Amino acid sequence: xxxxxxxxRLNLYERLMRLDKPIGILLLLWPTLWxxxxxxxxxxxxxxxWIFVLGTVLMRSAGxxxxxxxxxEFDPHVARTRERPLAAGTVSVREALVLAAILCVAAxxxxxxxxxxxxxxxxxxxxxxxxxxxxxxxxAVPQAYLGVAFGFGIPMAFAAQLDRVPPLCWVLxxxxxxxxxxxxxEYAMVDREDDLKIGIxxxxxxxxxxxxxxxxxxxxxxLATLAAVGRWxxxxxxxxxxxxxxxxxxxxxxxxxxxxxxxxxxKAFLHNNWFGAAVFAGILGEFHLRPLLx
Numbered sequence: 001x002x003x004x005x006x007x008x009r010l011n012l013y014e015r016l017m018r019l020d021k022p023i024g025i026l027l028l029l030w031p032t033l034w035x036x037x038x039x040x041x042x043x044x045x046x047x048x049x050w051i052f053v054l055g056t057v058l059m060r061s062a063g064x065x066x067x068x069x070x071x072x073e074f075d076p077h078v079a080r081t082r083e084r085p086l087a088a089g090t091v092s093v094r095e096a097l098v099l100a101a102i103l104c105v106a107a108x109x110x111x112x113x114x115x116x117x118x119x120x121x122x123x124x125x126x127x128x129x130x131x132x133x134x135x136x137x138x139x140a141v142p143q144a145y146l147g148v149a150f151g152f153g154i155p156m157a158f159a160a161q162l163d164r165v166p167p168l169c170w171v172l173x174x175x176x177x178x179x180x181x182x183x184x185x186e187y188a189m190v191d192r193e194d195d196l197k198i199g200i201x202x203x204x205x206x207x208x209x210x211x212x213x214x215x216x217x218x219x220x221x222x223l224a225t226l227a228a229v230g231r232w233x234x235x236x237x238x239x240x241x242x243x244x245x246x247x248x249x250x251x252x253x254x255x256x257x258x259x260x261x262x263x264x265x266x267k268a269f270l271h272n273n274w275f276g277a278a279v280f281a282g283i284l285g286e287f288h289l290r291p292l293l294x
Contacts, residue, residue, distance in 0.1 A: 012085045012090055012091050013085075013091070013095075013099055015084070015085055016064065016065055016068060016084070016085045016086065016091055016096065016099065017061035017062075017064050017065060017099070017103070018060075018061070018064040019061065023269075023270050023272075023273060024060050024064065025056060025057055025060050026273045026276065027150060027180075027183065027272060027273070027276065028056045028059070028060050028150050028153065029053065029056045029276075030273075030276025030277060030279065030280055031150070031151050031153065031154055031172070031175075031176040031179075031276065032052050032056055032153030032154065032156075032157055033049075033052070033280050034154070034172060034279060034280055034283055035153065035154040035155075035157035035158060035169065035172060036048060036049060036052055036157045036161075037280075037283050037284065037287065038158075038168070038172070038229075038233070038283065039157050039158040039160075039161040039162055039169075040161050041287070042283075042284075042286070042287025042288065043287075044161065047113075048157075048160055048161060051110055051111060051113070051114065051160075052153060052156075052157060052160075054110055055107050055110050055111060055153070056153060058103050058104075058106050058107040058110065059103075059104075059107050059125065059126075059129060061103050062100050062103035062104050062107065062129065063129040063132070063149070065096050065099055065100040065103065066100055066129060066130050066133065067132070067133045068084055068085070068086045068087070068096065069086065069093065069096050069097070069100070069133075070133030070134055071087075071133055071136075072086045072087060072093070074198050074200060075087035076088075077194065077197065077198050078191055078194040078195070078198070079194060080190065080191060080194075104126060107122070108122060111156075111160075114159075114160045115159060115160060115163050117159040117163055117164070117165075118156050118159045118160050121152070121155055121156045121159055121165075122156065124152065125149075125152040125153075125156065128145075128148060128149035128152055129149055131145075132145055132146055132149045136200050136201055136202065137200075137201065138201065139201060140201060140203075140206040141181065141203045141206055142201060142202065142203070143180055143181045143184040143185060143188070143202070143203045144177055144180070144181055146180050146184055147176050147177030147178070147179065147180030147181060147184075148173065148177055150176065150180055151172075151173045151176030151177065151180070152173075154169055154172050154173045154176065155169050155170075155173065168229065168232055168233070171225060171228060171229055171232070172225075172226075172229055174225055175222050175225035175226045175229065178218045178219075178221040178222040178225060179218070179219075179222040179272075179275070179276075181203060181214075181218045182215050182216075182218035182219045182222060182250075182272075183268075183269055183272040183275075184203065184269075185202075185203040185204050185207065185211060185214060185215050185218070186215060186253065186257055186265050186266075186268045186269040186272075187265070187266070187269040188202035188203055188204035188205070189204045189211060189257065189260060189262075189265040190262045190265050190266045190269070191204075192204045192205060211260070212254070212257055212258055212260070215253070215254075215257060216250070216254055219247075219250035219253070220250075223243055223246060223247055223250070226243055226246075226279060227243060230243065235282075235283075235286045236286060238282055238285030238286040238289050239282040239283060239285065239286040240282070241282060241285065242278050242279055242280075242281050242282015242283065242285060243278075243279065243282055245278040245281070245282070246275050246278040246279050246282075249271065249274050249275045249278060250275065252271070253268040253271060253272075256268040256271070
């Protein structure tokens with residue numbers, strides 16, 4: 001294989017892993033970083049940070065490959081997904097399986113220096129990532145399952161640093177489930193017509209004409225649960241400023257989705273990066289800024 005052909009294959013694998021669309025990585029990374037900083041009392045080791053950042057990239061990439069393997073019969077019928085490498089036939093099923101296996105093995109090797117509890121949780125994380133695509137066949141709101149899958153870095157982060165998963169961890173995971181339902185419903189609103197044609201179940205279809213109200217409700221539940229986390233650990237003004245900023249971002253999303261315009265809904269979905277970043281900024285500020293300013 002010459003250099004040009006190899007470059008073409010690598011580009012196809014990059015698209016299959018969605019490395020050209022980093023929003024998915026960021027939506028996994030923010031809640032993981034929330035947990036890394038909370039479990040590490042604001043001072044996680046650099047090694048822990050890097051392991052979880054790289055692990056997030058690897059597992060999100062593996063999840064995308066597994067998702068496309070599961071959806072390869074559906075994706076050709078959806079305008080937004082018909083050009084994906086598996087749907088278009090430019091990457092074979094065998095290639096995709098090998099790539100997914102390599103990514104999963106690399107992610108497991110990455111966590112070998114961590115505690116055995118993290119290894120055990122990684123098995124659950126892999127199961128969640130591999131099974132999520134199939135939930136769209138039978139769950140009315142598969143986005144809730146996605147929230148658990150996308151948030152499983154939370155218990156792993158606590159286990160890595162505390163060798164246990166305290167109740168606070170599960171409250172934080174619940175907040176991520178609510179958030180995932182909000183942002184992935186926005187995403188599902190883009191594909192609603194195509195999903196109805198092919199029989200895929202999504203929250204946008206389940207909520208029907210109440211979809212916008214449901215999105216805002218789940219943003220509210222996310223913020224309320226994160227507020228409970230803040231009260232639990234005794235956070236102060238820096239954290240509440242972060243949550244207030246996130247609330248403002250959620251309100252902005254309402255202006256984007258209220259008319260159910262596809263472009264607006266997709267823009268709102270992408271903009272959730274800033275929601276997650278605002279919450280993380282509040283946590284960082286609480287640990288590093290508030291002690292300086294009082």
